[in-house]
Amino acid sequence: xxxxxxxxxxxxxxxxxxxxxxxxxxxxxxxxxxxxxxxxxxxxxxxxxxxxxxxxxxxxxxxxxxxxxxxxxxxxxxxxxxxxxxxxxxxxxxxxxxxxxxxxxxxxxxxxxxxxxxxxxxxxxxxxxxxxxxxxxxxxxxxxxxxxxxxxxxxxxxxxxxxxxxxxxxxxxxxxxxxxxxxxxxxxxxxxxxxxxxxxxxxxxxxxxxxxxx
Amino acid sequence: xxxxxxxxxxxxxxxxxxxxxxxxxxxxxxxxxxxxxxxxxxxxxxxxxxxxxxxxxxxxxxxxxxxxxxxxxxxxxxxxxxxxxxxxxxxxxxxxxxxxxxxxxxxxxxxxxxxxxxxxxxxxxxxxxxxxxxxxxxxxxxxxxxxxxxxxxxxxxxxxxxxxxxxxxxxxxxxxxxxxxxxxxxxxxxxxxxxxxxxxxxxxxxxxxxxxxxxxxxxxxxxxxxxxxxxxxxxxxxxxxxxxxxxxxxxxxxxxxxxxxxxxxxxxxxxxxxxxxxxxxxxxxxxxxxx
Numbered sequence: 001x002x003x004x005x006x007x008x009x010x011x012x013x014x015x016x017x018x019x020x021x022x023x024x025x026x027x028x029x030x031x032x033x034x035x036x037x038x039x040x041x042x043x044x045x046x047x048x049x050x051x052x053x054x055x056x057x058x059x060x061x062x063x064x065x066x067x068x069x070x071x072x073x074x075x076x077x078x079x080x081x082x083x084x085x086x087x088x089x090x091x092x093x094x095x096x097x098x099x100x101x102x103x104x105x106x107x108x109x110x111x112x113x114x115x116x117x118x119x120x121x122x123x124x125x126x127x128x129x130x131x132x133x134x135x136x137x138x139x140x141x142x143x144x145x146x147x148x149x150x151x152x153x154x155x156x157x158x159x160x161x162x163x164x165x166x167x168x169x170x171x172x173x174x175x176x177x178x179x180x181x182x183x184x185x186x187x188x189x190x191x192x193x194x195x196x197x198x199x200x201x202x203x204x205x206x207x208x209x210x211x212x213x214x
Numbered sequence: 215x216x217x218x219x220x221x222x223x224x225x226x227x228x229x230x231x232x233x234x235x236x237x238x239x240x241x242x243x244x245x246x247x248x249x250x251x252x253x254x255x256x257x258x259x260x261x262x263x264x265x266x267x268x269x270x271x272x273x274x275x276x277x278x279x280x281x282x283x284x285x286x287x288x289x290x291x292x293x294x295x296x297x298x299x300x301x302x303x304x305x306x307x308x309x310x311x312x313x314x315x316x317x318x319x320x321x322x323x324x325x326x327x328x329x330x331x332x333x334x335x336x337x338x339x340x341x342x343x344x345x346x347x348x349x350x351x352x353x354x355x356x357x358x359x360x361x362x363x364x365x366x367x368x369x370x371x372x373x374x375x376x377x378x379x380x381x382x383x384x385x386x387x388x389x390x391x392x393x394x395x396x397x398x399x400x401x402x403x404x405x406x407x408x409x410x411x412x413x414x415x416x417x418x419x420x421x422x423x424x425x426x427x428x429x430x431x432x433x434x435x436x437x438x439x440x441x442x443x444x445x446x447x448x449x450x451x452x453x454x455x456x457x458x459x460x461x462x463x464x465x466x467x468x469x470x471x472x473x474x475x476x477x478x479x480x481x482x483x484x485x486x487x488x489x490x491x492x493x494x495x496x497x498x499x500x501x502x503x504x505x
Contacts, residue, residue, distance in 0.1 A: 030467040039461070041404055044397045044468055136382060136407045137375035138457045168460035169453035171487060177467065179483050 005055035017063070024056045029177045038133040038141070038161055040103075092123055105131055122152035129161065141165065216258040216315070218416050218493070219409065221477065222484035230477045236278040236292035237269070238262040241308070243293050244301040246284075248348065249309055249341040254285075256312040256338070260413065261304045263481060264388065268300035270474040271393075271402075275300075299392070306349040307388060310356040313342035322430065352388070359384035367431040374454065377433040378414040385410030401468045408462035412486060415458060419451045420493050448498050452490065459486040 006013050009023045031049040036042040091097055099108040109131050115124060129144030142165050148158040167173070196211060203210040221234050241262045245253045269275045278292035294301060316338050319331040346353045362380035371377055389406030393399040418425075418432050425432035426440055438447045459482070466482045 035464060039404075039464055041401055041465060041468055044401060047397065048468060132375070135375075136404070136411060136461070138411075138461065139374040139454060142453075142457065165457060168457045171456050173456070173460035173463055174483050174487060179463075179479065 003051070003055070005058040008051055008055035009059070020056070020059060024052065027052050032177070034160070035164075035176070037164075038130050040134045092121070093127060096127055100127065100130060100134075105134055122148045122155060122158060125151065126155075126158045126161065133161075138165075142169070216260055216311075218413055218489050219260045219263045219481060220485050220489055221480050222488045225484050226480050227476065230474075230480070232292060233278075233474065234266070234477055236294070237266045239283070239291035240278070240294035240301055241265050241304055244297065244305040245308060247297070248302065248305050249344055251284075252337045253309060253341045255334075256308050256341075258308065261308040261311075264307065265301050265304035266474060267389065267478060268303060269298060270471045270478060271469065272298065272300055272472070275473060303349070303352065303388070303391070306345045306352050307356070309338070309341045309345040310353050313338040313345075314356065314360045352391075355384060355387050370431055370436065372433060372436040374415070374433045374437070377418070378411040381414040382407045382410035385413070398470055401465055401470075405462060405465035405469060408458050408465060412455060412458045412462060415451075415454055416490060416493055419455070419490075420497065422447070422451075423497060444498055448494055452494060455490040456487065459490070462486070 006015075009020065009027065011019055011023045015023070028049070031045045031052065033042070033046060033049065036045040039045075093112075096108050096111050099105075099111065108127070112124060112128055112131070125144045125148035129141045129148060132138070132141035132144060145158065145162045145165055148155075149162040152158060200209070200211040221231075223231065226234065238257070238259070242254050242257045245257060276295040276298060279295055280290055281293050283289040283291045316331045316335055320328055320335065323331070342353070359380045362383075366377050366380060385406035386403040387406070389409070390399045390402040393402055418434055421430075422432055422434050424430070426435045434447065434451065438450070463482050466478065469478075471478065
């Protein structure tokens with residue numbers, strides 16, 4: 001089922017190249033892979049991203065052939081790159097990870113619970129947190145991610161899961177993905193000083209002076 | 215547990231506000247049409263948000279016409295030009311939930327609250343009976359949720375996740391009903407799950423001090439017994455609410471919305487956050503003294 005690429009991007013076929021690029025960027029922010037890392041919706045987000053990439057490429061391609069000399073840039077790779085944290089990691093539980101990625105959460109948990117308490121390391125906690133997150137048990141998830149980070153502070157994978165939860169708990173999600181228009185520009189002490197300096201420069205150009213010492 | 219999921223008006227455009235109000239008035243009208251004028255007092259914002267979201271995902275959605283409010287003739291309101299499955303479902307859910315809430319109030323509360331609940335029980339009971347005929351699947355789901363919630367309370371579970379699960383699962387089922395595409399169904403379920411969890415949690419936060427006083431079940435009261443510093447309790451509550459709203463926002467980004475995206479964005483990104491702030495500020499302003 002191939003959808004009209006313009007429909008995927010939500011723009012008019014007569015949109016300018018800039019509008020096309022803006023629409024692509026706006027949608028790409030929505031589906032960023034790393035945001036969905038521990039979410040059960042990660043596959044759907046990836047699928048949406050793929051559709052978006054294909055639609056964008058199709059439009060750029062058709063416009064290139066329609067008018068030679070089109071100077072459009074290929075989409076930014078940063079958005080479509082699949083994030084992999086810290087390269088290939090040596091996992092102590094490859095079979096459990098395989099079950100999780102196959103969406104067999106209950107099986108994975110049974111295997112995890114079968115590991116004796118004295119052998120539960122940082123990765124065990126991380127995987128437990130991952131499963132809780134998938135289920136929507138965010139309170140447990142936070143506790144497991146915290147333990148994973150405490151046991152192995154140097155691991156990037158655990159740290160990124162932990163930081164995402166931390167950020168969400170303090171309300172950081174509201175400015176993610178280009179949302180949250182409410183962050184008004186505040187006027188800080190620096191802004192006042194730099195404004196005055198600018199005014200001074202302008203005055204000096206015109207022969208006057210607003211701050212006499214500089 | 216009603217009236218927490220609201221738009222943040224300061225950030226809402228006027229044209230969106232008109233639609234938002236219109237959906238509220240249309241649900242009121244639908245309640246009247248399906249369950250009689252008395253049932254219109256069960257109207258609330260949570261269910262009008264359900265109607266709005268379901269309408270946003272539906273294939274078509276009617277426009278609004280301007281009429282006068284039946285209760286306040288000086289006020290004009292916008293009414294949907296015809297009945298829709300979204301509005302009907304929201305009205306059915308509204309009646310079913312209110313009925314159980316009233317029964318719950320009679321069992322738990324005392325004084326004026328109980329008297330008011332007793333007074334409205336016959337009306338709610340009759341409406342619920344009608345809802346069972348209109349939408350037996352939905353009322354069965356609501357019944358299952360009430361029973362699961364009662365189990366949680368009987369066992370006095372200290373886990374926040376498990377305490378919130380029944381209402382989360384109920385909204386997951388309600389939001390995803392009728393969707394055939396498996397991927398979209400999963401997104402809708404997640405959205406409903408997070409929203410239901412959020413509603414349960416904010417209700418628990420709102421009732422925290424009362425429940426401690428009356429020794430009622432509340433997962434936060436078990437976690438933070440009498441004497442915990444209010445700052446610590448508040449930080450935990452705020453974190454839990456935000457974390458849940460953040461996951462709802464992630465699911466929202468993947469919803470296939472055909473219209474009203476700005477309004478739903480406003481509710482999910484700003485409305486939930488500000489409502490949580492409002493509730494916590496209200497409850498904790500005079501609680502700087504230890505509990």
